[in-house]
Amino acid sequence: xxxxxxxxxxxxxxxxxxxxxxxxxxxxxxxxxxxxxxxxxxxxxxxxxxxxxxxxxxxxxxxxxxxxxxxxxxxxxxxxxxxxxxxxxxxxxxxxxxxxxxxxxxxxxxxxxxxxxxxxxxxxxxxxxxxxxxxxxxxxxxxxxxxxxxxxxxxxxxxxxxxxxxxxxxxxxxxxxxxxxxxxxxxxxxxxxxxxxxxxxxxxxxxxxxxxxxxxxxxxxxxxxxxxxxxxxxxxxxxxxxxxxxxxxxxxxxxxxxxxxxxxxxxxxxxxxxxxxxxxxxx
Numbered sequence: 001x002x003x004x005x006x007x008x009x010x011x012x013x014x015x016x017x018x019x020x021x022x023x024x025x026x027x028x029x030x031x032x033x034x035x036x037x038x039x040x041x042x043x044x045x046x047x048x049x050x051x052x053x054x055x056x057x058x059x060x061x062x063x064x065x066x067x068x069x070x071x072x073x074x075x076x077x078x079x080x081x082x083x084x085x086x087x088x089x090x091x092x093x094x095x096x097x098x099x100x101x102x103x104x105x106x107x108x109x110x111x112x113x114x115x116x117x118x119x120x121x122x123x124x125x126x127x128x129x130x131x132x133x134x135x136x137x138x139x140x141x142x143x144x145x146x147x148x149x150x151x152x153x154x155x156x157x158x159x160x161x162x163x164x165x166x167x168x169x170x171x172x173x174x175x176x177x178x179x180x181x182x183x184x185x186x187x188x189x190x191x192x193x194x195x196x197x198x199x200x201x202x203x204x205x206x207x208x209x210x211x212x213x214x215x216x217x218x219x220x221x222x223x224x225x226x227x228x229x230x231x232x233x234x235x236x237x238x239x240x241x242x243x244x245x246x247x248x249x250x251x252x253x254x255x256x257x258x259x260x261x262x263x264x265x266x267x268x269x270x271x272x273x274x275x276x277x278x279x280x281x282x283x
Contacts, residue, residue: 009088010041012126083143090197120197125159161276162211168271225283
């Protein structure tokens with residue numbers, strides 16, 4: 001059986017240490033700041049991006065991964081004798097997955113050695129699936145077997161987050177100026193979740209703390225059926241709300257609670273002081 005190479009785009013937000021430890025190849029999404037374009041993960045990070053916007057007033061934008069980059073990466077490992085397993089941000093949120101599919105079919109038209117999985121998710125919602133891929137790869141499963149097993153988890157990934165500002169999301173075209181204005185006037189801090197690969201507002205609590213607590217309540221209700229391998233608190237800028245969520249999740253009974261800083265691609269749309277809880281609910 002051939003070796004398996006896991007390739008993911010830069011939105012999975014697991015962090016450099018995890019990627020390097022588990023030999024994961026990263027395909028960068030592009031972050032646009034003014035007249036300059038940067039490769040997420042390799043050339044741009046969240047701290048630099050927010051600092052640029054604070055200094056210039058220019059908001060970031062994103063662009064899909066380069067077709068040439070994806071094709072070259074796939075071809076490189078294909079020629080080295082690997083079977084390839086790829087995932088990334090939901091196909092409904094970016095054209096990157098479609099680009100990967102085109103490259104895969106060009107290199108492997110019979111779909112025998114390059115296997116793609118649409119996460120229907122973002123950030124560490126993708127990361128949770130990548131951790132499952134790593135687990136099954138290390139157990140010796142084939143790329144196709146891994147793809148098929150991880151595919152079963154896709155509808156069970158629970159991704160929720162709350163925003164403190166709509167500025168970035170509106171500038172990135174993810175919400176209207178009317179919604180941003182209403183949020184500012186009425187002080188609601190919406191809780192968004194990923195449903196069938198798309199973002200959806202599920203609640204509009206008044207105040208950031210209430211939004212956070214509403215996400216905690218969902219995690220508490222899911223505890224008995226939640227996968228205990230990992231639960232993530234993913235944030236765009238650090239604050240005491242991160243420690244609060246970690247402490248409360250541990251009180252509920254979650255043992256493997258991890259924190260991650262969201263990358264520049266995700267933070268382009270969510271802005272600072274965004275925080276989410278992400279886990280797999282097996283029910």
